Amino acid sequence: MECLKVINPGLFTSVQDMGRFGYESRGVPVSGAMDEFAFRVANMLVGNVENAPVLEMTLMGPTLEVMQDTVVAVTGAWMNPLVNGVERPCWSSFPVRKGETLSFAPVKTGCRAYMAVPGGFEGDVVMGSVSTYTRGSIGGIKGRRLEKGDVLSLKRHTLFTHFFKVKEEYIPHYSAEEEIRIVPGPQHDYFSREAVELFLNSTYTITKDSDRMGYRLDGPAIKAKEKHDIITDGLLPGTVQIPGNGKPIIMLKDAQTTGGYAKIATVISIDLSKLAQLKPGDRINFRAVSLQEAHQLLKEKEEVLNKIKEILVPLRYFDVTVNGRAFNVGLEIL
Amino acid sequence: MYKIPRILPAGDKAVVVEYGNEISEECNKRVLNLYSALKRQDVTGITSIIPTYRSLLIKYEPLKLTVDDLTALIAKSDMSTSVEEFKAKVIEIPAAYGGDFGPDLEIVAEYHNMTSEEVIKIHTGSAYRIYMLGFTMGFAYLGGMSEKIATPRLEKPRTEIPAGSVGIAGSQTGIYPVTSPGGWRLIGKTPVKLYDPHRENPILLEAGNYIKFVRITPDEFHEIEQHVNKNAYEVKTYNYDG
Secondary structure: OEEEEEEEOOOEEEEEOOOOOOOHHHOOOOOOOOOHHHHHHHHHHOOOOOOOOEEEEEOOOOEEEEOOOEEEEEEEOOOOEEEOOEEOOOOEEEEEOOOOEEEEOOOOOOOEEEEEOOOOEOOEOEOOEOOOEHHHOEOEEOOEOOOOOOEEEEOOOOOOOOEEEOOHHHOOOOOOEEEEEEEEOOOHHHOOHHHHHHHHHOEEEEEEEEOOOEEEEEOOOOOOOOOOEEEEEEOOOOEEEEOOOOOOEEEOOOOOOEEEEEEEEEEOOOHHHHHHOOOOOOEEEEEEOOHHHHHHHHHHHHHHHHHHHHOOEEEEEEEEEEOOEEEEEEEEOO | OOOOOEEEEOOOOEEEEEOOOOOOHHHHHHHHHHHHHHHHHOOOOEEEEEEOOOEEEEEEOOOOOOHHHHHHHHHHHHHOOOOOOOOOEEEEEEEEEOOOOOOOHHHHHHHOOOOHHHHHHHHOOOOEEEEEEOOOOOOEEEEOOOHHHOEOOOOOOEEEEOOOEEEEEEOEEEEOOOOEEEOOEEEEEOOOOOEOOOOOOOEOOOOOOEEEEEEOOHHHHHHHHHHHHOOOOOOOEEEOOO
């Protein structure tokens, strides 16, 4: 069912779900939403199953023409949605009506925003997922980012007419410098203790050569004890590789499944969401945590997601006129 | 090769099981035996496994399967796979050699002071083990090519190599699954699609199996290509008997 028409695609907007699993042994990257936390909350806000396809919008949001009444939720980077130019809240859901224009204010903080609709967006299902992997031209809309004139369809029509916002205390705040937690390994023994300490005590800057495949970092070079090349083996989103020039590369969702550089560390899974909200020029400080600690943090994050779902704050929208100007205001229902 | 595999952390949702630090058939067989054993058990909490030359990356959901339980399971599965778990197959890949199909065939022949026919004979003479897949969708790392036709890569890589091209890089041979840039010496081309996202089995090759190239004529190439395009071509496979 046709729902939204792309007037302007924005900088890099693509259809993503949780990712493509089970084909990594055949060289297929997992892809999927870079910020899983924001992705899952966006789906919660419109009553979707967790893995429903959404739009991932990068730094500059798209302009869309609404082709049929529906509900929209926006989470992630702080780029306020605008309905016919009137601001709507982030981390909330709100109605859009046929004929309206949905656009986005310039990004204030963060890098990637997520837009969910009830039922999820339709896209090419390839190997069990609609996640767009542009380098392999699969998934989403013809395997590419959105282009002007594309029409996005809903997977099915749902009568979802509730509006919610996420309780303030659970909304993440993004900044231009983040602490990223890692578990050392699998090949941290390729590096001396001094080299590992230099890696942990330095500030790294995300370079322009950074995208959904990985972030190349600039900062102090980390030298391996002997060599940087290993016998090619498996990697996953979060793997930190140190190539011959010593500058770390963090592999992300569109990363290839194998690599031949020593892997000094792996970013803990919940901090991939933090990474997703950093952009070129932003800074990273790594901190080592134990595996036990990482598992505890994952458990806590899962509890937060459950709480968010339990206590979504219902909203009601009203049309009001003040001094002859029309506004549509979302109010919390007590 | 290690006596007991090393289990290394790869973040909070994966471990690496490493059998050695070498490229050998023996080591790779142990990798694939564990891979088969774990796949067969269909363990709740294991989300995927990437087998490589000498190790496996096992992804898991720590909230469903603890790392201690996973480690115990790996040890138990490794111990119980003394018999060969993985039954290898040979997949015949038809390939046309030379000319537009393999523009570097003559250069490879000259490099070794042989005729093109001799290069083809050697290249089609043995089955190549698929050690692993990776680098790009459907790309197979093959082992076992004769050193007699080992040839260095091009100094200046080509910007576009068509999918299906068969090449040599050093002592490796391989097939480009998708059109991409690259520096391999191209000696032939197969009409078979190693990768087709919309096919029931999108990726033809699997680690642990073997590839055997079978020479075809340009006419046969076009004939097979037509069948492939209609999704009506099936590669010939048979059991590997060493």
